[in-house]
Amino acid sequence: MKRYGALNTGGRGLGTFGLVAMTILLASGCGGGQTEKRTAGTAAASEEGAARFGGPELADRLLAGEYERLYAQMDEGMRGAVTLDAFRETGERFTADVAAFRPSSVLTLNGRTQYVWTDDAAAKGLSATVDATGTIVGLRPLTLARHPNTDRMAAGTALLPPFRGQWLVVWGGLNELENYHYAYEAVRYAVDFVKEKDGYSFEGDPALNESYYAYGQDVLAPASGEVIAAVDGIADNAPVGKVNPQQPAGNMVAIRHANGEITTLAHLKKGSVMVKAGDRVAAGQLIGQCGNSGESTEPHLHIQTGGGDEPASAGSIPMNWTGGLELKPGIVVKGGEEEERT
Secondary structure (H helix, E strand, C coil), rough: CCCCCCCCCCCCCCCCCCECCCCCCEEECCCCCCCCCCCCCCCCCCCCCCCCHHHHHHHHHHHHHHHHHHHHCCCCCHHHHHCCHHHHHHHHHHHCCCCCCCCEEEEEEEEEEEEEEEEEECCCCEEEEEEEECEEEEEEEECCCCCCCHHCCCCEEEECCCCCCCEEECCCCCCCCCCHHHHCCCHHHCCEEEECEECCCCCCCCHHHHCCCCCCCCEEECCCCEEEEEEEECCCCCCCCCCCCCCCCCCEEEEEECCCCCCEEEEEECCCCCCCCCCCCCCEEEEEEEECEEECCEEEEEEEEEEECCCCHHEEEECEEECCCCCCCCCCCCCCCCCCCC
């Protein structure tokens, strides 16, 4: 949701999934640009009445060389940006040394579903995004960068979910297709969460922060420690989709745990931060509310753990979630019981 560099938390959108039609990239950011409902597919079939491929089979169809049918299933924007011949040439070159793609994650949100596959060596990956009609609106083949020295690490601090109720992972994992943060060392292992109902992160006007289920929800300390930084007073971005790159983390709280690790929670709601530097907090203690401040394109919660003396230099290491959770897009995480709101 953000592009971090020294606690820089901005980048690509949540709801508008990244799109690469082989050579074309339509980026999405930390937080997430909302994806509006689509009611009609735009891809034209190369053969009248030809059946469309289902989302889960798109990687296999690419490996099988079904370029004409895949191309016909793309929306007009993709087909206008890349020719069938270029699509075929790039696809053949990319898959030449791939024996199989294995499913890695599935994320359905705001009228679109994103599928991610990786090859057996986790050296190459493919993401495909389809709308509610089955039209392909995003396709991204990628040679995957790896960082084995830090990928194998694990934070010593066991974290509880920093919220109540069920939240959805939209960015998380050990590759750029599933976690755009992975490309940036300072936030490589961060995770972004939203709340959703019936497959949507919002109801009503998508330009209003108040339309998003995550907005104003309680944010809890995921583990005990001392607050070493707390920022409040930064306005939530309005309309949704606007970002604040000058203050990328927005309103935030950073907690140093007993082992020296630092966990940072970012993009909190203006006026909601309930702690200050020097405060001691217990796991599960209320520290603020989810917002849309900083370099965030949709109300969501960003969390990361790292080492160092202060948040700006803490960096990021793989988090240690209680229960051994492995967080990828599409995973639903359940926190404590939700409280009645009056």
